[in-house]
Amino acid sequence: MKGRMTWFNVTSVALGFAFLYIPILLLVIYSFNDSKLVTVWGGWSTRWYAGLLNNEELMKAAWVTLRVAVVSSTIATVLGLLAAIVLTRMNRFPGRTLFSGMVFAPLVMPEVITGLSLLLLFVAVGFDRGFWTLTLAHTTLTMCFAAVVIQARLYDFDKSVEEAAMDLGASPLKSFMQVTLPIIAPSVISAWLLAFTLSLDDFVIASFTTGPGATTLPMKIYSQVRLGVTPEINAISTLMIGVVALGVIVAALSQKRAMVRQQAETRAVDAGAK
Amino acid sequence: MRRWIVIGIPYFWLLVLFLIPFLIVFKISLSDTASAMPPYTPVLDFANLRAFFAGLDFENYGFIFSDPLYTNAYWASLKIAFISTLLTLIIAYPVAYGMARAPKQWQPLLVMFVILPFWTSFLIRVYAWIGILKKEGLLNLFLSNFGIDPLTIHNTVYAVYIGIVYSYLPFMILPLYASLEKLNPALLEAAQDLGSPPWKTFWQVTFPLSIPGVMAGCFLVFIPAMGEFVIPDLLGGSDTLMIGKTLWSEFFSNRDWPLASAVAVILLFMLVIPIVLFQRNQQNQREAAR
Numbered sequence: 001m002k003g004r005m006t007w008f009n010v011t012s013v014a015l016g017f018a019f020l021y022i023p024i025l026l027l028v029i030y031s032f033n034d035s036k037l038v039t040v041w042g043g044w045s046t047r048w049y050a051g052l053l054n055n056e057e058l059m060k061a062a063w064v065t066l067r068v069a070v071v072s073s074t075i076a077t078v079l080g081l082l083a084a085i086v087l088t089r090m091n092r093f094p095g096r097t098l099f100s101g102m103v104f105a106p107l108v109m110p111e112v113i114t115g116l117s118l119l120l121l122f123v124a125v126g127f128d129r130g131f132w133t134l135t136l137a138h139t140t141l142t143m144c145f146a147a148v149v150i151q152a153r154l155y156d157f158d159k160s161v162e163e164a165a166m167d168l169g170a171s172p173l174k175s176f177m178q179v180t181l182p183i184i185a186p187s188v189i190s191a192w193l194l195a196f197t198l199s200l201d202d203f204v205i206a207s208f209t210t211g212p213g214a215t216t217l218p219m220k221i222y223s224q225v226r227l228g229v230t231p232e233i234n235a236i237s238t239l240m241i242g243v244v245a246l247g248v249i250v251a252a253l254s255q256k257r258a259m260v261r262q263q264a265e266t267r268a269v270d271a272g273a274k
Numbered sequence: 275m276r277r278w279i280v281i282g283i284p285y286f287w288l289l290v291l292f293l294i295p296f297l298i299v300f301k302i303s304l305s306d307t308a309s310a311m312p313p314y315t316p317v318l319d320f321a322n323l324r325a326f327f328a329g330l331d332f333e334n335y336g337f338i339f340s341d342p343l344y345t346n347a348y349w350a351s352l353k354i355a356f357i358s359t360l361l362t363l364i365i366a367y368p369v370a371y372g373m374a375r376a377p378k379q380w381q382p383l384l385v386m387f388v389i390l391p392f393w394t395s396f397l398i399r400v401y402a403w404i405g406i407l408k409k410e411g412l413l414n415l416f417l418s419n420f421g422i423d424p425l426t427i428h429n430t431v432y433a434v435y436i437g438i439v440y441s442y443l444p445f446m447i448l449p450l451y452a453s454l455e456k457l458n459p460a461l462l463e464a465a466q467d468l469g470s471p472p473w474k475t476f477w478q479v480t481f482p483l484s485i486p487g488v489m490a491g492c493f494l495v496f497i498p499a500m501g502e503f504v505i506p507d508l509l510g511g512s513d514t515l516m517i518g519k520t521l522w523s524e525f526f527s528n529r530d531w532p533l534a535s536a537v538a539v540i541l542l543f544m545l546v547i548p549i550v551l552f553q554r555n556q557q558n559q560r561e562a563a564r
Contacts, residue, residue, distance in 0.1 A: 120535070225397070
């Protein structure tokens with residue numbers, strides 16, 4: 001749909017975005033507040049950030065969170081890629097409905113249910129709770145998000161290039177690895193990033209499935225939030241937002257560059273054909 | 275052969291780590307509490323299968339249905355999830371509509387700005403509202419400039435509504451935008467040429483065509499909101515009962531795992547119908563896109 005934007009359209013978009021961003025903006029601004037009281041502005045200061053670096057427990061939690069996020073999002077992207085191929089390319093096999101149900105249900109399932117059920121599984125099989133149970137739990141949740149992101153790209157993928165490769169004698173695996181994968185790579189990267197940030201941000205599932213010694217950053221933040229609003233929490237939150245925003249911007253830029261390059265190549269091919 | 279490996283790996287993973295855990299939850303909800311570690315009586319004891327089946331009962335369910343604490347929490351969750359889904363839809367629709375009418379080259383940027391908050395931590399976004407809504411918070415500070423008395427919003431159900439609408443807004447805007455963006459402008463022009471006033475065109479052409487997006491958005495908000503824990507816990511205070519919070523305290527504070535499991539099973543049964551409808555809606559949209 002296109003058409004002229006009326007004043008009503010402009011205002012509603014502006015108000016919607018203001019609603020989405022003002023709370024985050026205020027949080028970031030007040031992380032630089034020199035005053036200990038959140039509502040009293042005491043001038044600009046970075047002292048809360050300096051305090052964070054000296055907080056050993058917090059740094060330890062951050063390290064655990066980062067490791068879990070890297071490992072789980074990497075496994076989740078591979079599994080999500082396989083699941084996306086199954087959903088888009090394999091139309092008939094026994095249990096297909098169950099499979100697509102298991103991919104889509106975790107997207108909306110309340111986290112308390114997912115967390116509780118995974119914990120009870122780990123206890124039932126006698127798996128000690130800690131780094132690995134947390135990683136398995138995050139992999140399971142985030143692979144479904146990865147699958148949805150990648151399958152959206154595979155749906156509007158032009159299959160003829162893959163078929164051309166196979167006609168020229170490439171095996172299905174080879175044609176996938178050398179033709180399909182490079183083309184859908186941007187969506188695979190965004191799937192990884194999404195899985196990474198979901199793992200980084202998760203609090204509920206982590207609380208159920210982790211054990212002593214593997215406390216994550218959101219769990220630490222939560223236990224401090226319960227005691228009240230403090231500039232330190234604002235500072236950690238700002239850092240987490242910063243890391244995620246940086247990742248998203250880098251991804252968006254690289255995707256744009258890939259697109260520009262692709263267009264240039266297509267143009268070159270077209271020019272050569274003339 | 276290779277085909278079965280591609281299907282088998284993610285299938286097996288989801289069976290073991292998604293489906294089987296639910297069966298375990300269901301089983302444990304039927305067992306009795308024990309003050310051991312783990313705090314429930316063992317469920318699978320093949321050596322004594324008869325004793326195992328004799329030990330299962332619906333005691334936990336009877337307890338939940340007879341205690342108004344739990345039934346009230348289920349009702350409150352339904353009510354809060356329903357009202358906030360409606361509020362989210364009302365707020366999201368004009369935003370998505372405006373985005374769909376924006377110049378084509380701006381649209382990817384606008385979409386990215388809607389997605390961006392979704393990438394930042396849920397916990398942090400909810401926390402940001404405490405600083406705004408609490409008694410000596412930024413909202414009351416702002417209102418005092420105009421001589422308005424401080425409002426009590428934090429630790430009431432209104433804060434929970436605000437929290438849910440705020441956190442889930444992107445989930446509503448995106449599917450709405452996706453269905454509005456596809457809308458053929460020729461249809462609107464045709465309606466206009468035939469003398470239909472704008473509001474009538476909206477209700478008779480635009481809105482009916484955006485129904486798949488409305489459905490997807492409502493499910494994406496309603497289902498997770500039903501079991502929400504962080505928002506009622508941090509913004510709702512002790513007065514707001516929601517079932518996710520009840521489950522949490524049964525599990526972590528009372529350490530009654532069988533009861534917590536029973537609470538989860540009932541919640542799941544309440545959500546089965548919306549989840550199945552959501553799935554069907556997604557499938558229909560995918561097939562329509564082909």
